[in-house]
Amino acid sequence: MVKSMTAYAEKTVEHDGLSASVEIRTYNSRFLDLVLRLPANCRQFEAAIKQWITESIDRGRVECALTVKESRGEAVPRFTVDTARAAGYHAALVSLQEALGIPGPVPLEMVARFEGVITPTEPDRPCETELAVIQEAVLSALADINVMREKEGAFLEADLTQRVGAIETAVGTVEKASDGLVDACARQLEERMASLLNGTVEIDESRILQEAALHADRCDISEEIVRIKSHIAQFRAAMADGESCGRKLNFLLQEFNREVNTMGAKTVNSGVSATVVAMKTELEKLREQVQNVA
DSSP states (O other): OOOBSOEEEEEEEEETTEEEEEEEEEEOOSSEEEEEEOOGGGGGGHHHHHHHHHHHOOSEEEEEEEEEEETTSOBOOOEEEOHHHHHHHHHHHHHHHHHHTOOSOOOHHHHHTSTTTEEEOOOSSOOHHHHHHHHHHHHHHHHHHHHHHHHHHHHHHHHHHHHHHHHHHHHHHHHHHTTTHHHHHHHHHHHHHHHHHTTSSOOOHHHHHHHHHHHHHHHOOHHHHHHHHHHHHHHHHHHHSSSOOHHHHHHHHHHHHHHHHHHHHHOOOHHHHHHHHHHHHHHHHHHHHHTTBO
Protein backbone atom coordinates (compact mmCIF):
# COMPACT_ATOMS: atom_id res chain seq x y z
CA MET A 1 0.00 0.00 0.00
CA VAL A 2 1.28 3.46 -0.91
CA LYS A 3 1.21 5.99 1.94
CA SER A 4 2.31 9.59 1.79
CA MET A 5 4.81 10.82 4.35
CA THR A 6 3.12 14.23 4.59
CA ALA A 7 0.18 14.62 6.98
CA TYR A 8 -1.22 16.69 9.84
CA ALA A 9 -3.58 15.97 12.73
CA GLU A 10 -4.56 17.49 16.06
CA LYS A 11 -6.65 16.07 18.87
CA THR A 12 -7.89 17.23 22.27
CA VAL A 13 -9.15 14.80 24.91
CA GLU A 14 -10.69 15.78 28.26
CA HIS A 15 -11.11 13.39 31.17
CA ASP A 16 -11.18 13.61 34.96
CA GLY A 17 -10.51 17.35 34.98
CA LEU A 18 -7.54 17.10 32.59
CA SER A 19 -7.27 18.22 28.97
CA ALA A 20 -4.55 16.83 26.68
CA SER A 21 -4.00 18.45 23.27
CA VAL A 22 -1.76 16.78 20.70
CA GLU A 23 -0.57 18.20 17.38
CA ILE A 24 1.31 15.88 15.00
CA ARG A 25 2.97 16.83 11.71
CA THR A 26 4.79 14.38 9.42
CA TYR A 27 7.23 15.23 6.63
CA ASN A 28 9.54 13.52 4.15
CA SER A 29 12.61 11.81 5.60
CA ARG A 30 14.66 8.78 4.61
CA PHE A 31 14.36 7.33 8.11
CA LEU A 32 12.08 7.66 11.14
CA ASP A 33 12.96 10.95 12.84
CA LEU A 34 11.00 11.80 16.00
CA VAL A 35 10.81 15.29 17.50
CA LEU A 36 8.77 15.58 20.71
CA ARG A 37 7.80 18.85 22.38
CA LEU A 38 6.52 18.03 25.85
CA PRO A 39 5.77 20.12 28.94
CA ALA A 40 8.36 19.74 31.70
CA ASN A 41 5.81 17.94 33.90
CA CYS A 42 5.17 15.33 31.16
CA ARG A 43 8.75 14.30 30.40
CA GLN A 44 8.22 11.01 32.23
CA PHE A 45 5.82 10.00 29.43
CA GLU A 46 8.35 10.52 26.61
CA ALA A 47 9.29 6.84 26.24
CA ALA A 48 5.63 5.77 26.08
CA ILE A 49 4.77 8.43 23.46
CA LYS A 50 7.74 7.39 21.30
CA GLN A 51 6.61 3.78 21.46
CA TRP A 52 3.05 4.67 20.36
CA ILE A 53 4.42 6.66 17.42
CA THR A 54 6.89 3.98 16.26
CA GLU A 55 4.14 1.35 16.39
CA SER A 56 2.06 3.48 14.02
CA ILE A 57 4.65 5.15 11.75
CA ASP A 58 7.86 3.59 10.48
CA ARG A 59 9.27 6.24 8.13
CA GLY A 60 9.38 10.05 7.91
CA ARG A 61 9.99 13.00 10.21
CA VAL A 62 7.37 13.18 12.95
CA GLU A 63 6.88 16.31 15.06
CA CYS A 64 4.62 15.84 18.07
CA ALA A 65 3.63 18.70 20.38
CA LEU A 66 1.75 17.97 23.61
CA THR A 67 -0.05 20.33 25.99
CA VAL A 68 -1.67 19.16 29.24
CA LYS A 69 -3.99 21.49 31.16
CA GLU A 70 -6.75 21.41 33.68
CA SER A 71 -10.15 21.35 31.99
CA ARG A 72 -10.86 24.89 33.11
CA GLY A 73 -7.89 26.00 31.01
CA GLU A 74 -5.16 26.55 33.60
CA ALA A 75 -1.88 24.69 33.29
CA VAL A 76 -1.50 21.80 35.67
CA PRO A 77 0.66 23.12 38.57
CA ARG A 78 3.47 20.71 39.35
CA PHE A 79 6.33 22.62 41.00
CA THR A 80 8.28 22.12 44.20
CA VAL A 81 9.82 24.96 46.24
CA ASP A 82 12.98 24.13 48.22
CA THR A 83 12.53 26.58 51.10
CA ALA A 84 15.74 25.55 52.87
CA ARG A 85 17.80 26.05 49.74
CA ALA A 86 16.14 29.43 49.13
CA ALA A 87 16.92 30.51 52.74
CA GLY A 88 20.55 29.48 52.25
CA TYR A 89 20.87 31.51 49.04
CA HIS A 90 19.18 34.49 50.70
CA ALA A 91 21.53 34.35 53.71
CA ALA A 92 24.54 34.16 51.40
CA LEU A 93 23.34 37.18 49.42
CA VAL A 94 22.68 39.17 52.61
CA SER A 95 26.18 38.31 53.86
CA LEU A 96 27.63 39.43 50.52
CA GLN A 97 25.68 42.70 50.73
CA GLU A 98 27.04 43.43 54.18
CA ALA A 99 30.60 42.59 53.13
CA LEU A 100 30.39 44.91 50.12
CA GLY A 101 28.39 47.61 51.91
CA ILE A 102 25.45 47.44 49.47
CA PRO A 103 22.18 48.69 51.02
CA GLY A 104 18.66 47.49 50.31
CA PRO A 105 16.72 44.20 50.49
CA VAL A 106 17.54 41.11 48.43
CA PRO A 107 14.88 40.78 45.65
CA LEU A 108 12.76 37.62 45.73
CA GLU A 109 13.13 37.07 41.98
CA MET A 110 16.91 36.92 42.42
CA VAL A 111 16.60 34.12 44.96
CA ALA A 112 13.99 32.30 42.86
CA ARG A 113 16.30 32.22 39.84
CA PHE A 114 18.91 30.06 41.59
CA GLU A 115 19.03 26.43 40.49
CA GLY A 116 16.99 24.04 42.62
CA VAL A 117 14.87 26.67 44.38
CA ILE A 118 11.78 26.11 42.18
CA THR A 119 11.71 22.87 40.19
CA PRO A 120 9.07 20.96 38.22
CA THR A 121 7.72 18.03 40.17
CA GLU A 122 8.29 14.65 38.52
CA PRO A 123 6.38 11.89 40.31
CA ASP A 124 8.09 8.62 41.14
CA ARG A 125 5.58 6.78 38.94
CA PRO A 126 3.39 8.15 36.12
CA CYS A 127 -0.03 9.49 37.02
CA GLU A 128 -2.36 6.86 35.57
CA THR A 129 -5.14 9.34 34.86
CA GLU A 130 -2.81 11.76 33.11
CA LEU A 131 -1.18 8.96 31.11
CA ALA A 132 -4.57 7.61 30.00
CA VAL A 133 -5.70 11.04 28.73
CA ILE A 134 -2.40 11.59 26.88
CA GLN A 135 -2.53 8.10 25.35
CA GLU A 136 -6.05 8.59 24.06
CA ALA A 137 -5.13 11.94 22.49
CA VAL A 138 -1.91 10.66 20.89
CA LEU A 139 -3.46 7.47 19.51
CA SER A 140 -6.46 9.36 18.11
CA ALA A 141 -4.15 11.86 16.40
CA LEU A 142 -2.02 9.02 15.00
CA ALA A 143 -5.14 7.34 13.61
CA ASP A 144 -6.07 10.59 11.83
CA ILE A 145 -2.48 10.92 10.57
CA ASN A 146 -2.62 7.46 9.00
CA VAL A 147 -6.00 8.16 7.40
CA MET A 148 -4.58 11.29 5.80
CA ARG A 149 -1.40 9.49 4.73
CA GLU A 150 -3.48 6.77 3.06
CA LYS A 151 -5.67 9.31 1.24
CA GLU A 152 -2.63 11.19 -0.03
CA GLY A 153 -1.02 7.84 -0.85
CA ALA A 154 -3.96 6.88 -3.06
CA PHE A 155 -3.33 9.95 -5.24
CA LEU A 156 0.38 9.15 -5.32
CA GLU A 157 -0.32 5.55 -6.31
CA ALA A 158 -2.58 6.64 -9.18
CA ASP A 159 0.13 8.95 -10.52
CA LEU A 160 2.88 6.33 -10.09
CA THR A 161 0.75 3.69 -11.83
CA GLN A 162 0.11 5.98 -14.77
CA ARG A 163 3.80 6.83 -15.17
CA VAL A 164 4.92 3.21 -14.86
CA GLY A 165 2.35 2.37 -17.55
CA ALA A 166 3.88 5.05 -19.80
CA ILE A 167 7.33 3.51 -19.27
CA GLU A 168 5.96 0.05 -20.05
CA THR A 169 4.48 1.36 -23.30
CA ALA A 170 7.81 2.99 -24.16
CA VAL A 171 9.65 -0.28 -23.49
CA GLY A 172 7.29 -2.04 -25.89
CA THR A 173 8.05 0.60 -28.53
CA VAL A 174 11.80 0.14 -28.00
CA GLU A 175 11.46 -3.63 -28.19
CA LYS A 176 9.65 -3.45 -31.54
CA ALA A 177 12.15 -0.93 -32.92
CA SER A 178 15.00 -3.23 -31.91
CA ASP A 179 13.69 -6.20 -33.93
CA GLY A 180 15.81 -7.04 -36.98
CA LEU A 181 18.86 -5.28 -35.53
CA VAL A 182 21.33 -7.55 -37.35
CA ASP A 183 19.66 -6.96 -40.74
CA ALA A 184 19.57 -3.21 -40.14
CA CYS A 185 23.25 -3.15 -39.18
CA ALA A 186 24.11 -5.26 -42.27
CA ARG A 187 22.26 -2.82 -44.55
CA GLN A 188 23.92 0.21 -43.00
CA LEU A 189 27.35 -1.39 -43.22
CA GLU A 190 26.83 -2.51 -46.81
CA GLU A 191 25.62 0.94 -47.85
CA ARG A 192 28.62 2.60 -46.25
CA MET A 193 31.05 0.14 -47.80
CA ALA A 194 29.46 0.57 -51.22
CA SER A 195 29.65 4.34 -50.90
CA LEU A 196 33.33 4.26 -49.88
CA LEU A 197 34.47 1.65 -52.42
CA ASN A 198 32.30 3.03 -55.23
CA GLY A 199 32.22 -0.38 -56.97
CA THR A 200 36.01 -0.76 -57.22
CA VAL A 201 36.08 -3.84 -54.97
CA GLU A 202 33.56 -6.66 -54.74
CA ILE A 203 31.85 -6.76 -51.33
CA ASP A 204 31.90 -10.10 -49.49
CA GLU A 205 28.33 -10.62 -48.28
CA SER A 206 29.33 -13.17 -45.60
CA ARG A 207 31.94 -10.76 -44.21
CA ILE A 208 29.37 -7.99 -44.12
CA LEU A 209 26.96 -10.19 -42.16
CA GLN A 210 29.71 -11.23 -39.75
CA GLU A 211 30.69 -7.62 -39.01
CA ALA A 212 27.05 -6.65 -38.74
CA ALA A 213 26.42 -9.43 -36.22
CA LEU A 214 29.37 -8.28 -34.10
CA HIS A 215 28.12 -4.70 -34.21
CA ALA A 216 24.57 -5.78 -33.41
CA ASP A 217 25.79 -7.77 -30.43
CA ARG A 218 27.45 -4.66 -29.03
CA CYS A 219 24.24 -2.71 -29.58
CA ASP A 220 21.88 -5.43 -28.31
CA ILE A 221 19.52 -4.11 -25.62
CA SER A 222 17.35 -7.21 -25.20
CA GLU A 223 18.80 -7.95 -21.73
CA GLU A 224 18.06 -4.41 -20.57
CA ILE A 225 14.49 -4.71 -21.87
CA VAL A 226 13.95 -7.98 -19.97
CA ARG A 227 15.28 -6.44 -16.74
CA ILE A 228 13.16 -3.30 -17.10
CA LYS A 229 10.06 -5.45 -17.56
CA SER A 230 11.01 -7.29 -14.37
CA HIS A 231 11.46 -3.97 -12.52
CA ILE A 232 8.03 -2.82 -13.69
CA ALA A 233 6.42 -5.99 -12.32
CA GLN A 234 8.27 -5.59 -9.00
CA PHE A 235 7.32 -1.91 -8.81
CA ARG A 236 3.63 -2.74 -9.15
CA ALA A 237 3.89 -5.61 -6.65
CA ALA A 238 5.57 -3.31 -4.10
CA MET A 239 2.76 -0.74 -4.41
CA ALA A 240 0.15 -3.47 -3.95
CA ASP A 241 1.90 -4.88 -0.88
CA GLY A 242 0.46 -3.98 2.53
CA GLU A 243 3.87 -2.99 3.92
CA SER A 244 5.73 0.30 3.67
CA CYS A 245 7.17 0.44 0.15
CA GLY A 246 8.99 3.77 -0.18
CA ARG A 247 12.52 2.39 0.22
CA LYS A 248 11.89 -0.49 -2.20
CA LEU A 249 10.40 1.81 -4.83
CA ASN A 250 13.37 4.13 -4.52
CA PHE A 251 15.77 1.20 -5.01
CA LEU A 252 13.85 -0.03 -8.07
CA LEU A 253 14.01 3.44 -9.61
CA GLN A 254 17.79 3.37 -9.29
CA GLU A 255 17.79 0.07 -11.18
CA PHE A 256 15.40 1.54 -13.78
CA ASN A 257 17.80 4.44 -14.36
CA ARG A 258 20.77 2.11 -14.75
CA GLU A 259 19.05 0.01 -17.41
CA VAL A 260 17.63 3.00 -19.31
CA ASN A 261 21.03 4.74 -19.36
CA THR A 262 22.62 1.55 -20.73
CA MET A 263 19.95 1.34 -23.42
CA GLY A 264 20.59 4.94 -24.43
CA ALA A 265 24.33 4.34 -24.65
CA LYS A 266 23.99 1.16 -26.72
CA THR A 267 21.30 2.03 -29.23
CA VAL A 268 22.09 3.25 -32.75
CA ASN A 269 18.44 3.83 -33.64
CA SER A 270 17.42 7.51 -33.50
CA GLY A 271 13.82 6.56 -32.78
CA VAL A 272 14.87 4.41 -29.83
CA SER A 273 17.08 7.24 -28.55
CA ALA A 274 14.10 9.62 -28.54
CA THR A 275 12.00 7.06 -26.67
CA VAL A 276 14.79 6.57 -24.12
CA VAL A 277 14.85 10.33 -23.48
CA ALA A 278 11.08 10.26 -22.85
CA MET A 279 11.56 7.33 -20.45
CA LYS A 280 14.20 9.30 -18.52
CA THR A 281 11.74 12.18 -18.16
CA GLU A 282 9.10 9.85 -16.72
CA LEU A 283 11.67 8.27 -14.39
CA GLU A 284 12.64 11.69 -13.03
CA LYS A 285 8.98 12.47 -12.30
CA LEU A 286 8.63 9.06 -10.64
CA ARG A 287 11.70 9.75 -8.50
CA GLU A 288 10.24 13.07 -7.30
CA GLN A 289 6.95 11.40 -6.34
CA VAL A 290 8.57 8.41 -4.63
CA GLN A 291 10.45 10.78 -2.29
CA ASN A 292 7.10 11.34 -0.56
CA VAL A 293 6.16 7.65 -0.25
CA ALA A 294 6.43 6.18 3.26
